[in-house]
Amino acid sequence: MNYDIVITTAFGVESVTKRELIRLGVEDPKAIEGSILVHGTEEDVMKYNLLLRTAERVHIKLTNFRAETFDELFDNVKSFSWENFLPKDAKIIVTGKSKKSSLFAISSCQSIIKKAILVRLMPVYKTRTFSEDGAEYNIEFSIDNNEVTLLLNTSGKGLHKRGYRTLVAPAQMKETLACAIVSLSDMRAERPFIDPFCGCGTFVIEAAMRALNIAPGINRDFAFLHWNLFDKRVFDRLKEEAKDTEKRDLCLSFCGYDIDPEVIKLARYHARQAGIEDKVHFQVRDVKELSSRFSEGTICCDPPYGKRLGDLKQAQELTAVLGQRYRALGDKWSAFVVSAVPDFERRFGKKADKNRKFFNAEELCRLYSYFSTKEPRS
Ligand SMILES: C[S@@+](CC[C@H](N)C(=O)[O-])C[C@H]1O[C@@H](n2cnc3c(N)ncnc32)[C@H](O)[C@@H]1O
Incomplete structure (x- = not known):
């Protein structure tokens, strides 16, 4: 499957991450204010999580649409094929931000998006209740000038968490x-x-x-490792290849x-x-x-x-x-x-x-x- 992949970075770091992507063979990564847009496969998503040193998170872009009312938000979210990503027991966490838009109440947007996802999944999984005791799926929305974008966070915790820095010093840098x-x-x-x-x-x-x-990601966990979407054997191979080039x-x-x-x-x-x-x-x-x-x-x-x-x-x-x-x-x-x-x-x-x-x-x-x-x- 081919995805739009959104790689987030800290302000001022976009060009450095872009250079890393070019070194990994990506043609023409597009840097836009704190993120970089590329296209790629499941394998690319896993590779970027494992190898990028300066990125904050790797997301799959799910959908985007215009919405100025809660009804428009609900209908557009419900029309997306969530069943292609979320299993019946998915623990769905929705977070987000809004700027310069009619929909600015973050917690209301969160509830509406989650409700629309569940309403979409009810007939698919033939249930009205969801246990949500499975793997976590973090859905991140951003609303900018009434344009809604929904992302799936494949990294889980930020990529700065390599796994080695477990103790805290004053004023340590990410x-x-x-x-x-x-x-x-x-x-x-x-x-x-x-x-x-x-x-x-x-x-x-x-x-x-x-x-x-x-x-950088050789010793850490990633959200995608808990999903059935990606083939873990491919990730194991990527890790082996990375170890071989140390x-x-x-x-x-x-x-x-x-x-x-x-x-x-x-x-x-x-x-x-x-x-x-x-x-x-x-x-x-x-x-x-x-x-x-x-x-x-x-x-x-x-x-x-x-x-x-x-x-x-x-x-x-x-x-x-x-x-x-x-x-x-x-x-x-x-x-x-x-x-x-x-x-x-x-x-x-x-x-x-x-x-x-x-x-x-x-x-x-x-x-x-x-x-x-x-x-x-x-
Ligand atoms: C902003 S912190 C550096 C954080 C570091 N980059 C990290 O990620 O952990 C500044 C450090 O300077 C140290 N420091 C303060 N005065 C110093 C001095 N005179 N000589 C050497 N180190 C000093 C402090 O102890 C502190 O650990």
Whole structure:
């Protein structure tokens, strides 16, 4: 079967995910505000869930139509062939959002959509009551300018949940966003990589998994695995193929430092959970002591920027220290720093080669990129 597949991403990350899709052989993925539209089969849906590092979720687009009244919403939902997707015991969860539309009461839309689905299924399954004790099916609606779109979430929990990060550190970054930033850096397996503010290790672990070509979804569950729609043997084959292309033999020089001994323990634990504890190194170290025995490498980090951790003055001081230590490493080092410090470049002591906007935990920040003297990568 061929589907329209909607892959959601964080704001500002669309182009990175698009690049991942192109690398997977997808022709002409269309990026539209926080999502990417592609066409593909069940196998593609499973592959994107398993392999995409920076996407938030993979959905199948079910239908779209115009509706300005609850009756129109009900009738259009009821006319869709839900029986092709939902079994009799499906646990149906409807969530959604609306903007610039006549139908804006979210909970009423949710109830109407669910009722219309069940009314559609009653004659098909010859029942008026549904146990809903089977697998979960998350139906997501969005209404924009009275245009309703219904999606089926095939991922389940967000794809940032790789399975390795089970403990929580203050102000940790989402794995998918951290990986997008690593992807925008000049990180390479053969180049030393340092996060001087590593917290629970996200940048270092994501960078190492990428360098070793370990599939981000190799150790997690997905909603589609609980459905009869997809052939699990195909997914097992995809996993085997992914394992065959891992580069576990590579030696990496990837390190994370942090002033807080507790988060360093978490980082080591997460590296163990990810199965890469022998590939990365975490150590307690103040950024004031940042140095390296290598003459070139990549710095990638999100220092405290005075909102979620510490105050603005401390954040400005840390930015200045990071800038000094970075310059002392020499001009063959590059730096990729996420910050919301308003006068970042002045504090850091150098104008960035590039900067781009991101939202990190709903906070607008920027990625400041400083390339080494080698050829810059975009
Ligand atoms: C925004 S958090 C980094 C979160 C990390 N990216 C993660 O995903 O877990 C900033 C980190 O900087 C650390 N930090 C604060 N002052 C520091 C200093 N002087 N030297 C090194 N690390 C410091 C904090 O302990 C905190 O873990």
